[in-house]
Amino acid sequence: MVTNLNLVDFLKEYVINSYTMKPNRVVIEVEASKIREVFSKLSETLDREAYYLATIEGTDFPEKNLIRIDYFVNVFGHNTYLVIRAYLPRENPIIPSVIDLVPGALAGELETYDLLGIIFDGNNYLRRSFFVPADVSSKDIYPLRKDSGV
Amino acid sequence: MVEVTHLIEIPMAVEIPVGPQHPALHEPLLLKLYADGERIIKVDVMTGYNHRGIEKLTEKNTFYRDIFIIGRVCGICNAVHTNCYVRALEYILDVDPPPRAKYLRVLSMELERLHSHMLVLAVTAELAGYETLFMYLMKDREYVMKSKEILTGQRVMADYMMVGGVRRDIDEVKTSRILDIIKRVEERIKYYHKIFQEDVTINRRLRDTGRIKPREALAYSLVGPVVRGSGIKTDIRIQDKYDAYGDIPFNVITEDYGDSYARAMVRFGELYESINMVRYILTHLPQGNPVPDERKLPRRFPVGESYAAVEAPRGELTYYVSSSGGDKPYRVKIRTPSLNNIVNSAFTYVDQMIADVPIILGSFDPCISCMERAVITDLRRGVRYQVPLKELGGVRK
Structure with a gap:
């Protein structure tokens, strides 16, 4: 059985930094450009019936000029969550899309693009007003950015 | 020509x-x-069509006010939403609620699962053209709502969870009333289960429609009874053992076939499990005071982040809460099961x-x-x- 330690271990070539998030989620920081390789490696190593991508979450840090993106993967076969975390520049937040590797990423990618403006390169379904009302999205505002004024 | x-x-x-x-x-x-x-x-x-900007709203209000905003995310499953958020706060604060509060939290969430599943099954019956069954199921669902009112004070919007406990205690009179109701409802559910199994129309409409293979269900991140209906044994209650789920015995219900009928049967199975859990909780309730003193809770939160998950009636519901120090959250991310299941x-x-x-x-x-x-x-x-x-x-x- 793969334990928490091994989870970080088999992805170690991509891991920049790793720590735990409360209550016991394993966080690994990776480079944004390597995200597809990380998910490919996950699907090679883990049994396909042992995990699924639960959540995609983005946070804006205007003072650091960064946007952070977290992929929460529920590895229920090994009773743990893996958090894959990457930082993107705020002016040009582009990250490769993973919907062809993990189709379940669709909802999260659409939502994160509409609310935070992270562009998922390769996802042709991205569109404004997926969630955000037309009066806000037509002004080219991403409401979850801290300086959006919403 | x-x-x-x-x-x-x-x-x-x-x-x-x-x-x-x-x-x-x-x-x-x-x-x-x-x-x-x-x-x-x-x-x-x-x-x-219905974006309300709740994630943004939570950033502008304090941690404690947000509990009430979060309760309004969903009318049907507000106890699980607030539970998930409150636990995320407790992880940041390192607070552990007393055992009695944990049991009462589980009690309110299982009552919610009961009435939520009954609603879905009633709607399923209506969609299959069986409106009488819809009416009967909704009538009996009302008794479950009543028991939720006995426990929390409100039949819908409970606002029952607090950081470090629950908002009110339960006494013996209330306990016996809920037990009475549950006994009555269980008989009815057995009857409805039999109808779902035997009725020709329901069987013909539900069987073989919308079949999902296990691998597809996981690849597309479907959650809850949908994925369990495809034979995948995943349940956050087992995985995280949050609140009192580690102490209370229950089974994870799965069906193999993956069609609409299998999903309905998973829900019936979970109804029985919830009834048994409610009965277990009410007969094994630990002693102590489950209601914390609100004045003693810290106003400012330490820097930190947490990711709480809960098994809502519709599946895995997750909250990510990040605090940058202060009295307001820096970021709250809500991922409801329906986002995955619908989109x-x-x-x-x-x-x-x-x-x-x-x-x-x-x-x-x-x-x-x-x-x-x-x-x-x-x-x-x-x-x-x-x-x-x-x-x-x-x-x-």
Whole structure:
């Protein structure tokens, strides 16, 4: 059985930094450009019936000029969550899309693009007003950015 | 001799919008179906009719006020939403509620699962054309709502969770009243279960519609009874053992076949499990005071982040809460089970009949309105234009 330690271990070539998030989620920081390789490696190593991508979450840090993106993967076969975390520049937040590797990423990618403006390169379904009302999205505002004024 | 003036071309794919107005229930959602005859070839899920900006709102209010905002995310499962958020705060604060509070939290969440599953099963019966069963199930659901009111003080919007405990305690009178209700409801559920198993119409409508293979269910991140109906044993209650789920015995119900009928049967199985859990909690309730003193809770939160998950009636519900120090959260991310189950489930409709769409949609939200169009080519003028099929009878000139 793969334990928490091994989870970080088999992805170690991509891991920049790793720590735990409360209550016991394993966080690994990776480079944004390597995200597809990380998910490919996950699907090679883990049994396909042992995990699924639960959540995609983005946070804006205007003072650091960064946007952070977290992929929460529920590895229920090994009773743990893996958090894959990457930082993107705020002016040009582009990250490769993973919907062809993990189709379940669709909802999260659409939502994160509409609310935070992270562009998922390769996802042709991205569109404004997926969630955000037309009066806000037509002004080219991403409401979850801290300086959006919403 | 008849002169040919118009060529009428009826397209292979007819576009049919399902929604976004739902007179029956739940969220406004538009499913754009593309159908070849009666068979669906593609579905687009269109959202954005009811965005309320709650994540942004929580950033502008304090941690404690947010508990009440979060409770209003969902009317049906507000206890699980607040529980998940409150636990995320407790992880940041390193607070552990007393055992009695943990048991009472589980009690409120299981009562919620009971009435939520009964609602979904009632709607399923209605969609299959069995409205009488809908009425009966809704009537008995009302008793469960009553027991939730006995416990929390409110039949819908409970606002029951507090950081470090719950808002009110339960005494022996209330305990025996809830036990009475549960006993009555259990008999009825057994009866409805038998109807679902034996009724010819329900069986014919539900069986083999919207079949999802286990690998697909996981690849598309479907959660809750949907994925358990495809034979995958995943349940956050088992995985995280949050609150008192580590102490209370229960089974994870799975069905193998993965069709709408299997999902309904998972829900029936979970109803029995919830009833047993409610009974266990009320007879094994630990002693102590479950209500914390609100004045002693810290106003400012330390820097930190947490990711709480809860098994809501519809599946895995997750909250990510980040604190940058201070009295307001820096970021709250809510991922409801329906986001995954609705947006990612477009593939389940492909190759199904139009009439089966509401059945497949069953656990989400049902309604149909139709629009048809045909393309007309005017051969004399060489132009193409579209008219609704209804007006086709009148196209002569």
